Amino acid sequence: MELYQIMHFIAVVETGSFTKGADRAAVSQPAISASIARLEAEFDVQLLDRRRSPIAPTIAGERLFEAGKAILHVCNAVKGDLAAIARPKLLRIGILQSLSSRQVSRLLGSFKRTYPQVAIEMFDGVCDQLIGMLADRQVDTILTIFDEYAAKFPSRVLFEEPYSLAVPEGHRYALRKSVKLADLNDEPLIVRTRCDRYQEVTDLLVARGVKLRVVYQTDQDDRALALVAAGVGIALVPAHFEVPSVKQVPVSDLGLSRAIGLLWSRERENDLKEFIKFAECHCWTQ
Structure with missing residues (x-):
């Protein structure tokens, strides 16, 4: 029994006709008739009741019809899996x-x-x-x-994350539960120029009269946090940044998140x- 024979058999059963089944399977009517005849000869059982119109499966044919559909489903699934592996x-x-x-x-x-x-x-x-x-x-x-x-x-x-103050572990703010913007006054500040809220943060600090002492500006977040860890300065960062030797302290009156x-x-x-x-x-x- 070959897969093409199963496909031919299913096409005839579903269309109820050798002619229509041949059209669906894209083969000639004699070819599909011979294909199913070879199936019947192989199993020594009649699979189709040809006296009926439309043609209907016998009991053995019904069993092959259901099993054949399951076989083709598995084959198509395997083909899909192999194609996905070959072309991710x-x-x-x-x-x-x-x-x-x-x-x-x-x-x-x-x-x-x-x-x-x-x-x-x-x-x-x-x-x-x-x-x-x-x-x-x-x-x-x-x-x-x-x-x-x-x-x-x-x-x-x-997810949403607030902005917090990143300080070295030994900084005097590291043990605080929170700080205020005024606490940043004259602190050595490392500015993340790539910060999504850069202009908003800058405007807010200026509006609050916080005197900025910028010691470094960078568009590289990893470098900014490494310098914080080294004790060069402090920085305002999104809360989910985590770096060894850096403590994140909430800023109670900042009110910015992303x-x-x-x-x-x-x-x-x-x-x-x-x-x-x-x-x-x-x-x-x-």
């Missing part, structure tokens, strides 16, 4: 540069272990760059801060369902 599904993700490297690596590492058949390509950028890449279909989804552009795409908020989530291309929504669900269920607070 590609997921192109744009990632906000100011996201914690630890958060990003935990999410993508866990996803890759769960879905090893999915190939991942990642692109860094600031929010405006990522929005442009998504609009131009250079990426399928972006992990970014939510702003006024978020309404233009299907989206899902994953919402982080996924935006995606509507055309790729069905292909992204697994990743979106995975990101939703991911633990972002560890």
Whole structure:
């Protein structure tokens, strides 16, 4: 018994005719009749009642019909699995540069272990760059801060995080439950120029009369936090940044936070369902 014979048999049963079955199977009517005749000869049993119109399966034919459909289903599933292995599904993700490297690596590492058949390509950028890449279909989804552009795409908020004050472990503020903006007055400040709320934070400090003593400016978050750990200065950072020897202290009157989530291309929504669900269920607070 060959797969093509099973396909021929199912085509005849479902159409009730050798002629229609042959059309569906894209073979000639004599060819499909001979194919089923060889099946009957192999099992020494009649599979079709040819006297009826439309043609109907016998008891043995009904058994082969049900089993044959299950066999073809399994074969198609295996073909799909093998095709996925041979040509991995590609997921192109744009990632906000100011996201914690630890958060990003935990999410993508866990996803890759769960879905090893999915190939991942990642692109860094600031929010405006990522929005442009998504609009131009250079990426399928972006992990970014939510702003006024978020309404233009299907989206899902994953978590929110406040901004806090990063200080060295030995700093006098390290043991406090919280600080106020006024406590930053004349403190050596390391400025993250890539901060998503950079202008808002700067304007707020100026409005509160806080005298800024900027000792370093950088667009590299890892370097800013390394310098905080080394005791060079303090910095305002998103709360989920975690670095050894750095303590994060809430700023009670800052009142700024950011919402982080996924935006995606509507055309790729069905292909992204697994990743979106995975990101939703991911633990972002560890």
